[in-house]
Amino acid sequence: MGQKVELACIIDDDKIYVNLVKKIIEIKKLSENLLIYKNGKEALDYFKDIMENATDEDKLPDIIFLDLNMPVMDGWEFLNEFIKIKNSLNKKITLYVVSSSIDPRDLERAKSFNLVTDYLIKPIELKKFEKIFEKTAA
């Protein structure tokens, strides 16, 4: 494995899940660094801050794992806001929606967003994680 993802971002309010994913990323050395936000608002604030202050692109993640059901600002609201600022962010960001919802309507809706690369249903297997990171790093 030559290349490695520099910065990954997880937006999810399930602490246990975040903990476990963090462990996986550590064990498998999938990403150098990790950003963790427990709802869409916190993540959005971070992105807006970078955009407004034109700070380092390094601080933008290569990959985002976005949960749907979260308090304050859920995944859908985040997507709607993120579309507006995405083009001003000078970096290619891969975004995956990750949810335990198997409701086909959620899947349809997620795929209707161009910026959503795929809809992943929890639990995600270790191998799948590795593949996704490899693909993003390449």
Added chain:
Amino acid sequence: MLTDLQLNSILEDFDIAYWKINLFSKEISWSEHFNILVGKPKIEEDRFEFFINHILHPDYRYDFRIHFEKLVKEEEPFSFEIKLKLENGKYRWFECKNQKSKTSREFRETAVLLFVNIHQSKRDQYTIEENFFYYRETAEMTSTGGWYVDTVNKNIYWDDVSKKIIDCPRDFQPAYEDRMNFYAQEHHNRMRNAFDKCENFGIPFKLELKMVSFQSREFWVRLTGKPVYNNEQVVIGIRGVLQNIDENKSNELNLQNSLDIIATQNSRLFNFAHIVSHHLRSHSSNLSLIVELLRESKTDRDKLDLLPNVEDVAGNLDSAISRLNDIVSIQTSLRKEKVNIKFEEALEIVLSSISSLINRENAKIVAEFQDLKEIRYIPEYLESILLNLITNAIRYRQPGRKPVIFIQTYIENDKEYLEVSDNGMGIDLDEYGDKMFGMYKTFHQSNPEAKGIGLFITKNQVEALGGTISVSSTLDIGTTFKIKF
């Protein structure tokens, strides 16, 4: 005086045939017209017996013999109806009568028996009777009455079925000015419009509306009206039928009602299935992640590190299941019976159960149940609704402001309402309105106080009993929940 020839020709014109009977010889002779009518038969036997056996309809043989005896012996006038077989082989109705003799009995030589063709009028009479029968039966069966309004002389006419539908005495005569009293208040406008349009422009109408019976009972009717014109083509009245469709209409409304209940129950079930799938899955998926990580762990230390995660998942799963259980219990308690509950008493029970919370937050609760003191409801539901709304109001109080909760019941348009208002922090409904009663926060909110399932359960309870709940709110001012039972 008319000659026999003239007389015969007149009788013929009126389709009247006759027999002449010689009272001495008992000989019978037929008029030419009679002979033609029955097809000029060749008669070998006795003329009378031939008539009885071949021309007269068998049903009238007995009657005819009796009357014939009378004719020969006495002078009583008689008239009876018989059927004769004519030359075309078909039976026709005739009235058979004797001719009143002017001469005294002793001098009578002949008697005359007249046969008057009454077939057409008999048939008309049958047709009318038959039509009338069908009309009556149809009207009764479909409970359809007829009505007429004389718009010139301002009179109303109802037929018997109409009177039966309206449930008024048969001799009741509705006054023109009172005609609107027989329609439900909410349909006065529709009725008046249809009536005016028909009276002024001759536009017919067909309406389904509620009428009010003589005993002030409301019921559904289908009402049609068509203009009646005079020779100058001016509308002089409106005529139509009135059909009682109360049974159909209430069936229809019941059906719609059942459909609504089924639809809400279905959406609740769907919601529940979604909740189960989503919220149980999030825990199970964490468990499988842990299992995968256990497999990957190289040292015992790494494995042990995962143990607290297992504990957390177990804990979350447990509380998720107990909350799902709360939702299931909404459905099971539906089987409980509704009783009359006083709001005052229900509130007392709720307040005593959360007295420590109220004291701690120094909350003030004002209740106003004057306009609606009690309601038929499931007590556990009413208490749960009050409990959820009150604790919710206290939980989301405006920091630094003493929480005041105002609870009020009232009746509006025959519907019962409960309102719970607070002076709390309020909520931005544009942003969160649609999520307010959702399940979501239940399993996600880390704040242990805010379980978030309360409003979801409240909404479910209210809707399970056929009511609705709505919310209005202003940030920093407060929130009002309004329940229509």
